[in-house]
Amino acid sequence: MVTGAAGGFGRAIVERLKAAGATPVLWDLPAALGRLPDSDAPVYAVDVTDEANVTDAADALMSRFGRIDILINNAGIVGEPLPTWEVPVATFRSILEVNLVGAFLTCRALVPLMLRTVGNGQSGRIVNIASIQAKEGMDKAAAYSAAKAGLIALTKSLGKELAKQGILVNVITPAASMTAMSIDAPKERLADILSRIPMGRFLEPDEVAALALWLCSDECSFSTGAVFDLSGGRATY
């Protein structure tokens, strides 16, 4: 199951999952799902900040498939760039809700179901999509940086809790990519962000999908609670 599945990274991850023989289940907001091309993929309108919505969709997924092997927590919002003291309180909270609480709610609803799947001799994988901003603390993005830093910590805690139960939990910290999330950012900010990437280019969504797929594969066997950079050399730790 992929959250934010109709977005830039989400669609790339869904395509790679399909190509690898998985049956991706797409969760996203109704408006975003409406922009997807017609397909026979299982699609559910889910707001990851809504506990009842998440629980119902998790139940629907289990009734239909009887198992869940892979969870990709990818839904996210960034908010407009503002100095911390000018961010409306409701905006700060909503950014934490989507990026951090949303991932907690999906894990809370789906980990017990994944544990049942693993009990049938399968292995489970959870991949969270954070951001390089989580490690750096980007200026004018305090809520986003804090939420994604929280997501890294959530990954580490959950990774330890599940380490002996056949479920690996990892997090990717991408640098900027020209998806809907970034494309409307002020030009000077994009130029500043690009100047921080030693490779001198933006990340491609398919590069996120490639790493996510590896983290979901049997080739990834001894990493859990781990942070995987995709930063074109920007990450220094």
Ligand SMILES: NC(=O)c1ccc[n+]([C@@H]2O[C@H](COP(=O)([O-])OP(=O)(O)OC[C@H]3O[C@@H](n4cnc5c(N)ncnc54)[C@H](O)[C@@H]3O)[C@@H](O)[C@H]2O)c1
């Ligand atoms: N694009 C970048 O530069 C970049 C860099 C680092 C990390 N990320 C992270 O990667 C992830 C995917 O981002 P993207 O670049 O594909 O952006 P995007 O805007 O194309 O996709 C984000 C998706 O999340 C969905 N979403 C938002 N709120 C939701 C909610 N409450 N419930 C369910 N779905 C919700 C949106 O509808 C959208 O489809 C996000 O978590 C983002 O923070 C993006």
